[in-house]
Amino acid sequence: MxxxxxxxxxxxxxxxxxxxxxxxxxxxxxxxxxxxxxxxxxxxxxxxxxxxxxxxxxxxxxxxxxxxxxxxxxxxxxxxxxxxxxxxxxxxxxxxxxxxxxxxxxxxxxxxxxxxxxxxxxxxxxxxxxxxxxxxxxxxxxxxxxxxxxxxxxxxxxxxxxxxxxxxxxxxxxxxxxxxxxxxxxxxxxxxxxxxxxxxxxxxxxxxxxxxxxxxxxxxVIDYIFPTSFESNIADDKIIELENISFAYEDKTVLDKISLSVNRGEFLGIVGESGAGKSTLALCVANLIKPACGKIELNGRVSIVFQFPERQLFAETVLDDVMFGPKNLGLNNPDILAKDALKLVDVREYLWNRSPFDLSDGQQRRVGFAGVLATRPEILILDEPFASLDFAGMDNLFHLLEELASKQTTVIIITHRTDLLEKISPRTIAIKDGSIVFDGDTETLLQNAKLCDKIGLRNTKNSVLSTV
Ligand SMILES: Nc1ncnc2c1ncn2[C@@H]1O[C@H](COP(=O)(O)OP(=O)(O)OP(=O)(O)O)[C@@H](O)[C@H]1O
Ligand SMILES: [Mg+2]
Structure with a gap:
């Protein structure tokens, strides 16, 4: 052997x-x-x-x-x-x-x-x-x-x-x-x-x-669960309004007449199988791709943290990288915004002058996140933010989300971690084959075993991974 x-x-x-x-x-x-x-x-x-x-x-x-x-x-x-x-x-x-x-x-x-x-x-x-x-x-x-x-x-x-x-x-x-x-x-x-x-x-x-x-x-070996849940701080005005938007890659329809409205300060979860159209929807909301038809109205500045935020890195040092966004947008004191953001995601000062490419995957992910936070978006879209984070990273992210909620930032979270979503986002939409098949209470969705099964979602904490 x-x-x-x-x-x-x-x-x-x-x-x-x-x-x-x-x-x-x-x-x-x-x-x-x-x-x-x-x-x-x-x-x-x-x-x-x-x-x-x-x-x-x-x-x-x-x-x-x-x-x-x-x-x-x-x-x-x-x-x-x-x-x-x-x-x-x-x-x-x-x-x-x-x-x-x-x-x-x-x-x-x-x-x-x-x-x-x-x-x-x-x-x-x-x-x-x-x-x-x-x-x-x-x-x-x-x-x-x-x-x-x-x-x-x-x-x-x-x-x-x-x-x-x-x-x-x-x-x-x-x-x-x-x-x-x-x-x-x-x-x-x-x-x-x-x-x-x-x-x-x-x-x-x-x-x-x-x-x-x-x-x-x-x-x-214990799993991380968010310590408590927190309340979002929802205002009356709409910050995102989508009306009948559709999108296709070549001849494949990925989003099919999606309508959605989100209030300022609201937290919204997006779930669905891989390939369902979640990230495409996020790209439309972030104005990075144009839908073939339909209307998008945004009443606030939007930023997106991609599934692999480390791929967003490019500068010679961590600090320069994080400063790029606020500088580009002409915000005052980009260095202070960058340092605050790095502290928020718990990237220690000794790493600030290093090349971002010399960091571990998890560290790079935090730096990518900081770069987006430093631009102080009013709408923040997070694509799989819980992936690869250790306990400290999860805890840090929880408190960060809590702070964003208190500042009435609108947060959209795409995730497969429904157990975590339940604690932070009262509302979730589920996407299947480019359409919204559920829009409502996160808890109600997760209790509906039949629907969860249909959309390939882990429904309760009792479902276990199957091996052969
Ligand atoms: N190319 C590199 N040059 C210099 N330092 C590096 C390089 N790659 C990694 N490091 C440093 O080595 C340490 C270990 O990194 P490593 O990628 O092995 O961690 P990890 O346990 O896999 O982390 P993660 O959970 O974030 O993937 C980190 O402190 C990181 O900053
Ligand atoms: Mg690693």
Whole structure:
């Protein structure tokens, strides 16, 4: 049986030590969860175990082979697959079959062997109906599944998964849970996650904190729930009015005659399966795309924090990045606005002069958020704001939302985390196939098991992830 291990690893990107004396070992067929706060070093450790980053001290071995030994380097890499947080980042081919074959071709696996591996994997993971489709057109859950399968096709004995569940809807999370169960026989998994449910599916759970790693018991893994709920502070005037707006990408209708009105200071949740049209609706409200027909009236300045706010980053330093928005809008004292926003999202001062690209994913996400907050929008749209945040980040976000409510900011939140939404947004709309199929009380929606099922929503806290 194969095994992958590291021993007494020390690592730092600069003089700061990120990982100290880390040892970890995993056998083929095992599943390990790697937890820890944002910036604690989870992704860094996974990149070291993959042989992408070289530690200052310590050893990494896969069946005695080291990634830093030039002769065996190739063999090591073939054995370890990496699934990015956003699987799209790893896709290169124009269809599913080529995507699965690509990795194996790169590792010079003979072509008849590739063909039989691809056929077997397509069948085993239920991908045959998608074989000729572009990977980019699959749903989030299927993309995660395809990324895992493509890693397996290279003959990987171990697969690193960096929070693949964080943007998946309920159906996608179930698919991911099943896929991970199905590969138990073929490969070992190291799953970086903030999700207690996914962590508890693993054989062992580890937590990285302050550079050290420790094994923890499932009972020590608790979920974050918002401490209390808070009242929105709703005014009488309408700040958003949509009348019969429709939108299509090429010939596919994504929004079909949507009408919606939102009052100043109101919090509105938007739910629905991936691909339902939630983000497209948000882009229309934010004035970033124009609907084909219909009317949009906005009575306030609107800003949007995208699903991957880190992709909004571009400046040389964190502070410059956050200052860009208020400067661009000609607001007074952009530096003060930027610093206030960074403090609000809890990005510590020692990071302000760093390049935003040298931060962890969670830290980058907070900086992207700060850049939007610094423009002091009257309407704030948040696309999956709870993804990948640790406990402190969640708590911080809760208080931030509470403060925005007290200032009568209108907040629209797109999320799959209905348990959290329930606490902060009394009103939710559900979208299915481009139409609003529910507009009303969040609680009423979540109690309606039949409707939740129809729109692919997790309805109660009792529903559990299904594995095979
Ligand atoms: N390229 C880089 N250059 C310098 N510092 C970096 C770089 N990448 C990450 N860091 C720093 O290393 C630390 C660990 O980052 P890492 O990405 O491993 O954290 P993480 O646990 O995966 O966090 P998250 O939950 O936010 O994804 C952070 O303090 C981060 O700022
Ligand atoms: Mg990370």
């Amino acid at each position: 194969s095994s992958l291990s590291c021993e007494n690893i020390n690592f730092g990107y600069d003089e700061r030590e990120i990982l100290q004396n880390i040892s970890l070992s995993i056998s083929n067929g095992e599943r390990i969860a790697l937890m820890g706060s944002n910036g604690s070093g989870k992704t860094t450790l996974s990149l070291i175990l993959t042989g992408i980053l070289e530690p200052r001290y310590g050893e990494i071995k896969c069946d005695g082979v080291s990634p830093f030994d030039d002769e065996n380097n190739f063999d090591f890499r073939r054995r370890i697959g990496y699934v990015f947080q956003n699987p799209e980042d790893g896709f290169v081919a124009s269809d599913v079959v080529r995507e699965i074959a690509f990795g194996a071709e790169n590792f010079a696996v003979p072509s008849d062997e590739i063909r039989s591996r691809v056929d077997e994997l397509l069948e085993h993971f239920g991908l045959i109906p998608w074989a000729s489709k572009s990977p980019l057109t699959l749903s989030g859950g299927m993309k995660a599944r395809l990324a895992i399968v493509s890693a397996l096709a290279t003959g990987a004995d171990f697969i690193m998964l960096d929070e693949p569940e964080s943007f998946l809807d309920w159906h996608g999370q179930n698919l991911l849970a099943q896929s991970m169960d199905e590969i138990r026989e073929s490969a070992g998994i190291i799953h970086i996650t903030q999700s207690p449910e996914f962590a508890k599916m693993c054989d062992r759970i580890y937590r990285i904190e302050n550079g050290k790693i420790e094994r923890i018991e499932p009972a020590e």
